[in-house]
Amino acid sequence: MNHHLSRVLVCLLLLIGTSYSHAAEEMKEWNFLVYINGVNNLDSFGAQNINQMEEVGSSDKMNILVQWGSAKNPNVTRLLVKKDSDKKNVTSPVVQNLGGADMGDWKELVRFVEWSNQNYPAKHYFIVVWDHGSGWHIAKANNTGTHIQDISWDDRTGNYMTTEQLAQAMSESAKIIGHKVDIYASDACLMGMVEVASEMQTAVQYYVGSQDVEPGAGWPYNTFLSKWSSQIDSLSAKQVATLLSKDYAAAYNGGIYGKRPVTMSAYDMSYISAYEQAFKKVGQELSNLNAADIAKANRAASATKYFTNWDYRDSLDFLTQLEKNGVTAGSFADLRAAQNNFVMSNDQTQDQKTWGVSVWLPTSSSDYDTYAQRYEGLKFHQNSGWGSFLKRLIKK
Template identity: 80%
Template sequence: MTNHLSRVLVCLLLLIGTSFAHAAEPMKEWNFLVFINGVNNLDSFGAQNINQMEEVGSSDKMNILVQWGSAKNPNVQRLLVKKDNDKKKVTSPVVQNLGGADMGDWKELVRFVDWANQNYPAKHYFIVVWDHGNGWHLTSVNNNGTHIQDISWDDRTGNYMTTEQLAQAMAESAKIIGHKVDIYASDACLMGMIEVASEMQDSVSYYVGSQDVEPGAGWPYNTFLTKWAAQVDSLNSAQVAALLSKDYTASYNGGINGKRPVTMSAYDLSKIGAYEAAFAQVGSDLNKLSASDIAKAKMAAGNTKFFTNWDYRDALDFLTQLEKGGITASSFAALRSAQNSFVLSNDQTQDQKTWGVSVWLPSDDSDYSQYAERYQGLRFHKNSDWGSFLKTLNKK
């Protein structure tokens, strides 16, 4: 009996000790959460990027946590990224196996954030969605037969996250962590758009995305995380967002990813209200143009720098093209000033020459009519009435 009671007491003490040890764990400064949807033809780059993360690994200041869906593995896994010296093999421990979780479901992203918050608490959150991206609207199939619809296409389930659902995921994430998501970023193509960023303005502080396509290798996680880790106590969220933007473009400007034309921008969403108001005034002024000047505006839109999709155009280049066609308004200067405040960092390789923000600018009725109804529901249109100008621009 005595031995039995002793064993019970020892077990109880161990349980109490474990409980106290867990409760006493200090909260870390940052959670870097990467939602890698490789259940498609980008799969090999997912392992490559995780190996880059393992060159740095989690620390006493930062958790690097990955939810990894792979075309080669039927089971979605959650990893706590640990430093290792093997650049070809992912060795970080699988801390949770999710079976056939749907990586195209926005609620799965929310569950990832909730799990991280419960098990690896941190003061600040940097959330990344990694996969194909296509800005605010869908394209059914590209030339290679690959589905690209909004973001995070899962080839197994056929599911993906719409722009609106991605915003829902950030809103739920903000509720979970008790404050705005410090940084949201897309390691995906064509996500540097005002329409996407606007949806998140109530739940995210800083937004990072590329106007142009991203090469398959994506971000240079090793160099970025190395620089961030070295300054983790001194960099604020705005500086981390800008660091990513600059390090990404440097990696393709003769850095570790060679030489490729790329763009990346970081936005301060606390300044988006003034930016949308400036867009509203530009749209209102353009809506008052004569029929002949509308024709000139349509030509200017067609001459504006675009990114893959004909209707994704650089916002400030549109103003430049309007001015070249003889159309001016005092609201143009206000929009340029508002964008300077809104864009925290606009980075690009030398051959790009962009201003950092794309906007929907269809100059063909078939492009406009395909998405016009959905556009009416977007936050950016509701705040700026931009869709009204687009309707005028695309009248038959």
């Protein structure tokens, strides 16, 4: 292809994108918005997942819209996913070309939601951020050469979305669509954390994330969308979030991705305030322990199931380990009950059972000191005081 022709095509794509801004489609039931940041070493999986979406395609009830950043393409594009039979090539029409848009900029995610709302209005919104993820803070050690910080790292720009910015994007999105985002989910590693969910509690109704790392292939978009589309008139947002969690685990439990140890959870954000208060009671009781019992609590924390980062640990396994070390408190039962309400679906294929929610639980001064100041600014700490207990646990 010569340079003149390629420029002509770019101009045509831009014109196509512009034309859609003047002709909004009819209101549909759902917008499934997937923000694919493949400007990194996950790029090939982005194309794979879009091809899976094309096995189902948009319908008269749902728009499947993708903003796609690819390491192989200098231009970020927006696609209206259409059904096709080609499993190797992405054939869905590019409805807007964004040039060199920064996929690590949280405002770019907001612009995607705003554009979708203007041109493809829908009653309900399921927003997905697809990329590497590292929970609420940067991965301290990574020997692959891949940058992982919070979520949506753009290798071209070096930019990324902090946990706080991701929440801000959801807050702005809720204002745009006129109600809470029905479902927010991360197709990314380590995002099944109370700290991340807590940041967006005023903007999101249901939250889906994985405690553990995700394999590169990520979600089974074909099987999930097929099941959802076939029941779209009868499934509530809560049921859709639960369906995703269960279908993801099934895909790695002998399903389309074979056998791999994975986790996925769906949270009902209407219960997060009560969940935070239950954490507050546990933290207060543990903070009042004597020095000998605090030492036991530290040993219990070190024995608690962790996910990649030593300081990301399973919330309820911590209680179990405390009890094994002879530390008990009346608040433990309240936290277990609160988590049972908060976690709608806890799905996994791991040998060691996990309980669906990770929490920051550093067991060394270095881990604590690195992030303590930022942690104090998170809503979860502000509502639960959890960081105050952690300071007592570490400093003894």
